[in-house]
Amino acid sequence: MTVLPLTPDELLTTTRSVRKRLDLTRPVPLELIRECLEIALQAPSGSNRQDWHWVVVTDADKRKAIADYYADSWERYIASGRSAGVLYADDPERAAVQQRIGTSGQYLADHMAEVPVLVLPCIKAGSLGAGNQAGLWGSILPAAWSYMLAARARGLGTAWTTLHLRHEEAISSLLGIPEGIAQAALIPTAFYTGDTFKPAARQPLDEVLHVDSW
Template identity: 35%
Template sequence: MTTADRLTMSLGEAMFTQRAIRRLKPDPIPDEVMRDIMEAAIRAPNGGNTQQWHFIVVKDSDVRKQMGELYHEAWWAKRKDQGIMGPEDIPAGKNSTRSAMRLANEFGDAPVMVFILALNKGGANGIIPAAQNLLLAARAHGI
């Protein structure tokens, strides 16, 4: 069975039910599912078929934990630059900031991390369709 056969959710359903979720499910992601997701990403259209990207897939729990700690530290450093020293300083009604704080707190708990890197300055345009394909394939797998 091919990746295309396993991604059976309709495009419309995937597009219109996809959400920006900052709460991460701890469920492990099987290797076959990750292969489907990554295959969808690398088949994205890109200018001149140059594929000016690298994908870094992090599955090792110790490395994910370290990445989570770094992200948490960087997130709070940026907030401190804005005068927010802790959760109590986040203004009432700033739900998106609170959600982002929760993501910073839980980032290292993600079962898999995928980092998409542009190989050159102009390569960022090519990674956008790849990222969208990745997200749609993950959605089709219920992630």
């Protein structure tokens, strides 16, 4: 597979969550997913434990079951009002962005079963001690992000989702994930439509930068 001619900065600033632009009709070769995961395995992990596991779901029935669980969680999320920009009622510009995200999120929830590949990064839940949450999740999230970057460089779109975790136990049972293995995310993966992505609007650095003290 040809890797896109992106500079490191372009790759880091244009890897966006892809929902509406996922190509739901084009199969994704498993070998391409494996290539992305080989890169993900180069990410750091606490004490170099490498206690990660990756569940790649291509079976249509299992994707449909996961999609149904996701849709239930999405409906609960919608009912909370967070997707409609309620959290940013005092910031109209950011609220408008949140509403657009809500629209694309609804599309993903409606079409999750059609996404050709679902990737679930997982980790041994007790591998770094019950109280060491930063170390635990810090040992899987960089690898998951590396997977998403590798996918972007190969013309694949991804989105970071966690709403399915409301039904984590049921999904673990569905996929045969053993007890003690925690799911970190659900990453729908497909080729994307269109040609380009651009950096997203972000708050100014000086609003969040603190040097030497808060």
